[in-house]
Amino acid sequence: xxxxxxxxxxxxxxxxxxxxxxxxxxxxxxxxxxxxxxxxxxxxxxxxxxxxxxxx
Amino acid sequence: xxxxxxxxxxxxxxxxxxxxxxxxxxxxxxxxxxxxxxxxxxxxxxxxxxxxxxxxxxxxxxxxxxxxxxxxxxxxxxxxxxxxxxxxxxxxxxxxxxxxxxxxxxxxxxxxxxxxxxxxxxxxxxxxxxxxxxxxxxxxxxxxxx
Numbered sequence: 001x002x003x004x005x006x007x008x009x010x011x012x013x014x015x016x017x018x019x020x021x022x023x024x025x026x027x028x029x030x031x032x033x034x035x036x037x038x039x040x041x042x043x044x045x046x047x048x049x050x051x052x053x054x055x056x
Numbered sequence: 057x058x059x060x061x062x063x064x065x066x067x068x069x070x071x072x073x074x075x076x077x078x079x080x081x082x083x084x085x086x087x088x089x090x091x092x093x094x095x096x097x098x099x100x101x102x103x104x105x106x107x108x109x110x111x112x113x114x115x116x117x118x119x120x121x122x123x124x125x126x127x128x129x130x131x132x133x134x135x136x137x138x139x140x141x142x143x144x145x146x147x148x149x150x151x152x153x154x155x156x157x158x159x160x161x162x163x164x165x166x167x168x169x170x171x172x173x174x175x176x177x178x179x180x181x182x183x184x185x186x187x188x189x190x191x192x193x194x195x196x197x198x199x200x201x202x
Contacts, residue, residue, distance in 0.1 A: 006174050009113065010181070016106045017185045020099055021192040024202060 011040035072198045080194035085147040087186045090193025103189040110182035111149045114159075118166060119175020121150065121159040145183025145190075 019033025083090025088104025091097075122139040143150055153159045159179070166172065195201045 002170075006117075006171070010110075010174075010178065013106045013110045013113075014181065014185065016102060017188060020102050020106075021188050 007044050008041070011037050011044065015040060076194050076197035079197040080190055083190040083193035084145070084186065087147060087149070087189060090190060091196075094193065094196055096196070099192075103185075103192075107146070107182050107186045107189060108149070110178050110185060111146050114175045114178030114180075114182060115153070117171035117175030117178060118169040119159065119172065119177075119179040120162060120166070121153055121179055123154070123160060139180055142180040142183045145185075145187045146179070147186060150183070 015033045015037035018036045019029045023029045023032050079090045079093055082093055087107035088100040091100035091103060121143050122136055123143075124133070124136050124140050128136055169175075192201075
């Protein structure tokens with residue numbers, strides 16, 4: 001559970017900064033930030049399941 | 057098409073005002089300062105909270121700050137350079153920790169903490185995110201974005 005929380009905190013912080021510096025309007029920033037956050041979480045969870053089944 | 061390319065080239069060759077470099081330096085030194093100096097308070101607070109939070113989180117998790125010129129020699133010393141560049145991106149936070157000797161401990165007891173690697177990552181990413189914030193402040197000051 002701690003690992004998931006740390007990953008969520010990391011994804012949140014990174015997506016906040018990416019969203020803030022990347023786009024021009026507040027709406028675009030919010031959408032981009034949410035998209036980056038979702039990508040971090042989905043890819044993180046997918047990778048963790050892949051690594052879970054690796055025997056080494 | 058040709059007009060926009062010519063315009064792009066002209067923008068590239070446009071001299072960057074000295075103020076932009078100062079703003080960039082301030083943004084590097086104190087996360088959020090580059091946007092504060094330009095009156096962009098909302099963006100400054102968001103970026104400052106994110107970078108400071110990431111850095112303090114990394115320190116609290118027992119992360120390690122890298123520096124060049126330690127006990128490593130040869131190729132191992134070269135490997136210290138990229139993470140040091142990332143850590144230095146935190147500006148005053150890194151310098152303060154360096155002066156106070158916080159976060160530079162490299163003993164096995166420190167590395168045994170469950171969150172040691174997370175802390176390392178948070179510290180590295182704090183510096184890298186601040187480089188992004190610094191470039192954003194520089195571009196705003198140079199008139200390249202709003």
